[in-house]
Amino acid sequence: MITSPPHSANRRSEHPSTPYVDLSRAEWSALRDKTPLPLSAAEVEQLRGLGDVIDLDEVRDVYLPLSRLLNLYVQATGELRGALNTFLGEAGGGQGEQPGTPFVIGVAGSVAVGKSTVARLLQAMLARWPEHPRVERVTTDGFLLPMKELQARGLMARKGFPESYDRRALTRFVADIKAGKDEVTAPVYSHLIYDIVPGERLTVRRPDILIVEGINVLQPALPGKDGRTRVGLADYFDFSVYVDARPEDIERWYLNRFRKLRETAFQNPASYFRKYTQVSEEEALEYARTMWRTINKPNLLENVAPTRGRATLVLRKGPDHKVQRLSLRKL
Numbered sequence: 348m349i350t351s352p353p354h355s356a357n358r359r360s361e362h363p364s365t366p367y368v369d370l371s372r373a374e375w376s377a378l379r380d381k382t383p384l385p386l387s388a389a390e391v392e393q394l395r396g397l398g399d400v401i402d403l404d405e406v407r408d409v410y411l412p413l414s415r416l417l418n419l420y421v422q423a424t425g426e427l428r429g430a431l432n433t434f435l436g437e438a439g440g441g442q443g444e445q446p447g448t449p450f451v452i453g454v455a456g457s458v459a460v461g462k463s464t465v466a467r468l469l470q471a472m473l474a475r476w477p478e479h480p481r482v483e484r485v486t487t488d489g490f491l492l493p494m495k496e497l498q499a500r501g502l503m504a505r506k507g508f509p510e511s512y513d514r515r516a517l518t519r520f521v522a523d524i525k526a527g528k529d530e531v532t533a534p535v536y537s538h539l540i541y542d543i544v545p546g547e548r549l550t551v552r553r554p555d556i557l558i559v560e561g562i563n564v565l566q567p568a569l570p571g572k573d574g575r576t577r578v579g580l581a582d583y584f585d586f587s588v589y590v591d592a593r594p595e596d597i598e599r600w601y602l603n604r605f606r607k608l609r610e611t612a613f614q615n616p617a618s619y620f621r622k623y624t625q626v627s628e629e630e631a632l633e634y635a636r637t638m639w640r641t642i643n644k645p646n647l648l649e650n651v652a653p654t655r656g657r658a659t660l661v662l663r664k665g666p667d668h669k670v671q672r673l674s675l676r677k678l
């Protein structure tokens with residue numbers, strides 16, 4: 348966990364030994380009163396329509412102030428861009444005015460910690476701000492190696508580990524977005540077939556904000572074959588969020604999600620996991636437990652959790668998914 352001084356549960360602490368400002372939920376949620384764009388009843392209804400199980404107090408207390416914080420960062424980046432253009436103009440180097448590039452937000456954390464839910468909510472809430480109505484979201488699973496390739500490399504039990512992705516293509520994707528390209532495409536992963544969808548691409552067309560969500564987004568690049576250090580995708584982030592919780596809680600959420608999927612999406616005859624609808628719930632859950640203990644938990648401990656200290660903001664959830672503490676990078 349991010350180091351915090353003792354007895355700081357209800358008091359904002361700016362401890363010199365950590366680069367974070369630590370805030371309790373109560374301190375953070377008080378900021379919602381200073382948010383100039385409160386949620387109307389109709390918008391609350393619309394957010395409910397996202398199909399997430401999220402508690403609406405959580406939306407108001409945690410995600411509304413967070414959307415304001417991000418709105419401030421986006422605006423400040425625009426001001427910095429203006430200063431940079433003045434500088435480049437004065438330098439007279441022929442570079443001319445640099446048009447804006449999308450503001451890129453990374454959302455990291457374990458499998459089943461709630462990244463997609465956070466990212467979907469942020470997408471909907473950030474789009475309400477007049478300064479940045481076009482918000483798009485991509486997940487890094489599109490950059491997993493196709494199943495055939497994972498099988499050939501003996502990586503089927505390492506899905507989600509850094510070596511199971513085409514990290515170069517992923518980094519190139521984010522680099523192209525930050526280069527300001529008009530159109531950038533990404534492959535698409537399907538949880539239904541448990542594989543990359545052949546021939547399908549997702550297109551991103553210069554949104555105001557792009558949210559990039561995935562377990563490994565804060566990981567430094569793997570060294571190349573020549574052993575040299577490379578640029579990683581997080582080098583292109585303007586802001587990043589790490590969603591944190593106790594592994595025991597995440598395991599429970601993972602199993603609950605598996606149980607729900609078994610009753611819904613797995614029933615589809617095309618589902619890779621259909622076989623788990625044909626056995627008893629206990630047998631199916633035993634399989635999910637094995638997946639957690641042998642793949643997702645080791646990946647969390649070895650590769651995901653160590654990247655927490657790279658995030659701009661850490662959201663620490665309690666056993667009920669509610670955010671209990673927040674740590675925000677000092678500037």
Ligand SMILES: Nc1ncnc2c1ncn2[C@@H]1O[C@H](COP(=O)(O)OP(=O)(O)O)[C@@H](O)[C@H]1O
Nearest residue numbers: 400401457458459460461462463464600604668
């Ligand atoms: N704020 C929340 N409140 C209640 N349940 C949640 C919340 N966030 C996520 N969940 C549930 O936890 C599980 C994992 O969340 P999900 O967003 O799918 O995780 P991830 O994208 O990190 O794998 C899902 O079953 C989801 O419905």
Ligand SMILES: CC(C)(COP(=O)(O)O)[C@@H](O)C(=O)NCCC(=O)O
Nearest residue numbers: 458486487488506507561562638642
């Ligand atoms: C697809 C994932 C690797 C996560 O992808 P992400 O979008 O975070 O890059 C993960 O959800 C997954 O399927 N893991 C394999 C083990 C399992 O099925 O739980």
